[in-house]
Amino acid sequence: xxxxxxxxxxxxxxxxxxxxxxxxxxxxxxxxxxxxxxxxxxxxxxxxxxxxxxxxxxxxxxxxxxxxxxxxxxxxxxxxxxxxxxxxxxxxxxxxxxx
Amino acid sequence: xxxxxxxxxxxxxxxxxxxxxxxxxxxxxxxxxxxxxxxxxxxxxxxxxxxxxxxxxxxxxxxxxxxxxxxxxxxxxxxxxxxxxxxxxxxxxxxxxxxxxxxxxxxxxxxxxxxxxxxxxxxxxxxxxxxxxxxxxxxxxxxxxxxxxxxxxxxxxxxxxxxxxxxxxxxxxxxxxxxxxxxxxxxxxxxxxxxxxxxxxxxxx
Numbered sequence: 001x002x003x004x005x006x007x008x009x010x011x012x013x014x015x016x017x018x019x020x021x022x023x024x025x026x027x028x029x030x031x032x033x034x035x036x037x038x039x040x041x042x043x044x045x046x047x048x049x050x051x052x053x054x055x056x057x058x059x060x061x062x063x064x065x066x067x068x069x070x071x072x073x074x075x076x077x078x079x080x081x082x083x084x085x086x087x088x089x090x091x092x093x094x095x096x097x098x099x
Numbered sequence: 100x101x102x103x104x105x106x107x108x109x110x111x112x113x114x115x116x117x118x119x120x121x122x123x124x125x126x127x128x129x130x131x132x133x134x135x136x137x138x139x140x141x142x143x144x145x146x147x148x149x150x151x152x153x154x155x156x157x158x159x160x161x162x163x164x165x166x167x168x169x170x171x172x173x174x175x176x177x178x179x180x181x182x183x184x185x186x187x188x189x190x191x192x193x194x195x196x197x198x199x200x201x202x203x204x205x206x207x208x209x210x211x212x213x214x215x216x217x218x219x220x221x222x223x224x225x226x227x228x229x230x231x232x233x234x235x236x237x238x239x240x241x242x243x244x245x246x247x248x249x250x251x252x253x254x255x256x257x258x259x260x261x262x263x264x265x266x267x268x269x270x271x272x273x274x275x276x277x278x279x280x281x282x283x284x285x286x287x288x289x290x291x292x293x294x295x296x297x298x299x300x301x302x303x304x
Contacts, residue, residue: 003277041110042103048113072219079290
């Protein structure tokens with residue numbers, strides 16, 4: 001069994017369990033789930049915008065440092081995974097604050 | 100449409116992109132397109148592009164992998180000369196010199212090794228190494244580069260005036276079947292496409 005299969009099965013099983021928990025223990029309806037999907041997409045959208053802006057600002061800043069000083073800063077710093085995670089946090093926080 | 104709807108559309112597109120990148124072979128297809136194809140032919144020199152030195156002063160995995168590929172090509176008789184590229188790192192170690200030491204340890208004679216340590220970008224490497232080889236009346240070379248970087252490297256060297264074929268070395272295992280492997284390839288493809296677009300706009304290709 002490959003990684004893709006294991007990951008998919010695990011996520012499907014826990015999602016089904018969460019759905020059962022939500023509908024039975026928390027008495028949430030499928031309509032609430034649809035609204036939650038929309039809200040989640042919205043937060044991911046905000047995070048995506050933060051990521052795009054972070055990369056754009058970083059690129060401009062690195063270009064400015066390279067152009068205005070003799071210091072060389074690699075553009076590859078912007079490919080660090082931490083920028084993606086921090087953009088996600090920014091998006092979640094701003095999205096929650098926006099509401 | 101309201102801002103909320105737009106944000107949901109962007110979120111949906113992001114999730115779709117993630118799913119396609121992690122669970123379909125699309126990243127590998129894009130990587131293969133950037134890698135290009137072409138048989139390795141005999142040339143006067145093998146050029147190894149820089150790939151970085153770790154904070155502890157050791158060659159990065161990618162740098163070592165490319166160096167070993169060049170040594171293997173040298174042993175196969177592809178070229179009698181290896182040009183090792185790589186600038187000074189924040190640790191103070193010069194990548195090209197570290198690579199030279201590896202090649203010597205692998206029994207490549209010193210006379211078959213050249214180093215170039217001024218180039219910090221692919222374009223600078225292309226300009227400096229082309230100048231170095233041209234001064235030795237060498238107009239052709241085999242360039243060992245990152246798999247996704249191969250197309251841009253080929254273009255940069257040709258624009259600098261060197262006739263090259265590239266030997267792509269993948270930093271992610273080819274035929275990646277795991278989601279994380281595909282996402283790693285996606286990251287490299289996106290970075291390389293942005294770099295390629297920048298080189299096109301700047302007139303470096």
